[in-house]
Amino acid sequence: MAKLSALLCVHNEEQRLPACLAALAFCDEIVVVADRCNDGTEAIARQYGARVISGIFPIEGARKHAGLARCTGDWVLELDADEGVTSAFAEEVRETIGRAGAADWYQVPIDNYIGDQLVRHGWGGSFGTSSAARLFRLGVKSWKSERVHPGAKLDGVYGGRLTQPLRHMVDEDIGDMFARLSRYTALRAQDLADSGKIKSVADDAFRGVRRFLKCYISRKGYREGDLGFLISLMAGLYPILSNLRAREILRSRARDVADLPSSAPLPLRRVEAASQ
Secondary structure, three states, X not given: OOOEEEEEEEOOOOOOHHHHHHOOOOOOEXXXXXXXXXXXXXXXXXXXXXXXXXXXXXXXXXXXXXXXXXXXXXXXXXXXXXXXXXXXXXXXXXXXXXXXXXXXXXXXXXXXEEOOEEEOOOOOOOXXXXXXXXXEEOOOEEEOOOOOOOOEEEOOOEEEEOOOOEEEEXXXXXXXXXXXXXXXXXXXXHHHHHHOOOOOHHHXXXXXXXXXXXXXXXXXXXXXXXXXXXXXXXXXXXXXXXXXXXHHHHHHXXXXXXXXXXXXXXXXXXXXXXXX
């Protein structure tokens, strides 16, 4: 039988981690990357037999690669602590990798919940997804060096889409949604400031409008009522806020450089006078 590794990257998830790990008994091993955890996350992971990698990983891509380096399975199931699996999902994953043949990776559907409400439509624009490549052979998937939502590269043969979804507890309420938007745009702004790939406000405003319309109309966010509108709005705000916050970072860095004391060498005459 093909060996299956579960990979989780977490930060201070002592509340949600037990339920997530308990449902992963169908995996042959669990690898948990504990990023700057100062609660009981690592102890809980070890209680469930997980292999724990502890460290400081500000770059999301680096976190995932650190975890993959410790996986020994033929296949990897990638998930987060706020995601859960059912017995039907576990059975389908096992059946899928057992008959994969030439296939190297699969798309996994995701059911997203805000509180106790299932929200199926409108996700996208870096503010959520209803499907992701989460099941793949070891060595097939890699990520860019970015802090949030790093671009992923998948090599090999696409095997199709599973039918059973992951259950994703996205946010508790609208307040959590705003807090998440703030976290995401802060991290994205740092990536933009580091890369220098900052567009004009007009360009990002145009992108924002396109994202809103795509999520609300093309992806049928309108079918989710108030939450669908809000998800689409936040998807549209994401590039605009990220850009504005990146500009703020660059201005702050420029001020810091301007405030540095001069390190210019002393004039030659003063040096000579001191040596006499």
